[in-house]
Amino acid sequence: MxxxxxxxxxxxxxxxxxxxxxxxxxxxxxxxxxxxxxxxxxxxxxxxxxxxxxxxxxxxxxxxxxxxxxxxxxxxxxxxxxxxxxxxxxxxxxxxxxxxxxxxxxxxxxxxxxxxxxxxxxxxxxxxxxxxxxxxxxxxxxxxxxxxxxxxxxxxxxxxxxxxxxxxxxxxxxxxxxxxxxxxxxxxxxxxxxxxxxxxxxxxxxxxxxxxxxxxxxxxxxxxxxxxxxxxxxxxxxxxxxxxxxxxxxxxxxxxxxxxxxxxxxMRNYHSYREQRNKWKSGTVNLLTSKDLKVKTRHTGRLWRSQAKMFIDLIVRVLFVTLLALSLATDQYTWNWIWLTPVVLASLLNMILALKTPMHRPIDVILATLLISPEIYLWVNLITFIQVWLEKLSANKKDGWASQYAAESGKTRSKLTQGVLLFILFVTASTFACIHFRDTLTSPTTQAAIKPYLMSGWIVLTYLTILESLIMLYQIWTLRGQHKA
Structure with a gap:
């Protein structure tokens, strides 16, 4: 035979x-x-x-x-x-x-x-x-x-x-x-x-x-x-x-x-994509933390580093938005050109990745270089990251396969619209409050009380940004080869 x-x-x-x-x-x-x-x-x-x-x-x-x-x-x-x-x-x-x-x-x-x-x-x-x-x-x-x-x-x-x-x-x-x-x-x-x-x-x-x-x-x-x-x-x-x-x-x-x-x-839409990635990432985290299966891989360290990087990505963005908002509200923001360094590195990295992606379109390269697409996509993955770890810590196990299949078949709907509306409402209310209480927020007493926290926050953010910049430099270095995706 x-x-x-x-x-x-x-x-x-x-x-x-x-x-x-x-x-x-x-x-x-x-x-x-x-x-x-x-x-x-x-x-x-x-x-x-x-x-x-x-x-x-x-x-x-x-x-x-x-x-x-x-x-x-x-x-x-x-x-x-x-x-x-x-x-x-x-x-x-x-x-x-x-x-x-x-x-x-x-x-x-x-x-x-x-x-x-x-x-x-x-x-x-x-x-x-x-x-x-x-x-x-x-x-x-x-x-x-x-x-x-x-x-x-x-x-x-x-x-x-x-x-x-x-x-x-x-x-x-x-x-x-x-x-x-x-x-x-x-x-x-x-x-x-x-x-x-x-x-x-x-x-x-x-x-x-x-x-x-x-x-x-x-x-x-x-x-x-x-x-x-x-x-x-x-x-x-x-x-x-x-x-x-x-x-x-x-x-x-x-x-x-x-x-x-x-x-x-x-996955053709936000909801089905989120349910698929939630299943994948939840399964990965469960494998990394499971004591019952007793199986590890030579790549365990890399997977944990990937989880750590997602956590740092989240902290950097939350910290930056919080510090920027507080600095602007209390009139203590000072621009420094050094902050363009990670932006330029991220733009270069995503442009190279877009060019190395098979059958890419010009619009994809442009949006990647402008960091519009990568940032939106990253935030979606950060939301999944938060959800996966919250479910892990709460021991709230759900059927990932069933959730993904229900999303793909249109049996469930996402709450993206409600989330976006709530975010817009929050930003609008916060902006109105800052304008209404501007005199109080920009007073010397308030500035003096807030300044130590701002200084500590910017220092932490600076070190995290340097770390992320080094990681991006390494990724750019690895892409110099002739490997094809």
């Missing part, structure tokens, strides 16, 4: 995207003598995912088998493990069943397992690159493709007289200016992460579920060492990160491919 790659594609109500995913697999040039089997797991579906997958398999000449799950309580984890058990057996089965000779031969013929999301699409040649990376070393447990968010087409290109107008808008193929802006910010964020990993040798602390090629022996090690019925676990909202850490703990290398690319869908 020829060596083969087995692709596992969990799909919950993905009738609109599964055809495109399989089309990408149909575009692949397989390594010589290697065959591809595709297992689409139609997980608790209430739509035509199964039928569409079978028709697409025939259309693109793929060997597709659809596994239908019902009453699966573990969502993506359960779907992936059902495909795994189909090949390697279910050790929780009450009745022991001997594998047939054919099943044993098939099991031995699987040399790699491709984990993919149903809304992802591999670029032509990506699978061959992933295969070469996985086979380049005996100790490589998984190789991940480089992800790039797909930019939705301009909504203005669609005629409202088009009989399929609403259907095309609902498909996500088209989007307005805000949807395209959100997509680019996520694309640039991903590019920054990929460039940083490549600069530090290509090892990654998370093999993303969108497109990763695994070595079956490595996954089997996870099953055996942790006494599991399948490699993927439901103990974390970031099951792919947990799996990666366990691979590294077992001595396997986890890498990103410098050449393989996978196109993935982005």
């Amino acid at each position: 020829k060596p083969r790659i087995a692709a596992f594609i969990p799909a919950h109500n993905e009738e609109k995207s599964i055809r495109d995913c399989l089309a990408g697999l149909g575009d692949q040039s397989l390594p010589s003598g290697v065959e591809l089997d595709v297992f689409v797991i139609a997980d608790n579906c209430t739509d035509r995912t199964k039928d569409v997958a079978e028709l697409a398999g025939m259309e693109f000449g793929l060997n597709v088998e659809v596994i239908v799950t019902k009453n699966n309580k573990q969502r993506k984890v359960g779907a992936l493990n059902s495909a795994w058990k189909g090949i390697y057996g279910d050790i929780l089965d009450l009745y022991h069943t001997e594998l047939t000779e054919y099943q044993m031969m098939y099991q031995q013929s699987v040399k790699a397992i491709l984990g993919m999301d149903a809304d992802s699409r591999l670029a032509p040649g990506a699978l061959a690159y992933l295969w070469d990376g996985l086979m380049s070393g005996r100790n490589i447990g998984g190789v991940m493709a480089k992800y790039t968010m797909r930019m939705p087409k301009k909504k203005s290109l669609l005629s409202k007289d088009d009989t399929h107008y609403e259907e095309k808008i609902a498909s996500g193929e088209y989007g307005g200016p805000l949807a395209r802006w959100w997509t680019h910010q996520q694309k640039q964020d991903m590019a920054s992460w990929l460039l940083d990993l490549q600069y530090h040798g290509g090892s990654t602390y998370v093999l993303g579920g969108q497109a990763t090629l695994f070595r079956p022996e490595a996954l089997q090690d996870i099953v055996d060492e942790n006494k599991l019925d399948g490699p993927w676990q439901n103990e974390s909202d970031v099951e792919d990160m947990l799996l990666t850490w366990q691979l590294q703990k077992s001595g396997w290398k986890t890498l990103i491919s410098p050449h393989a690319r996978c196109f993935v869908d982005a």
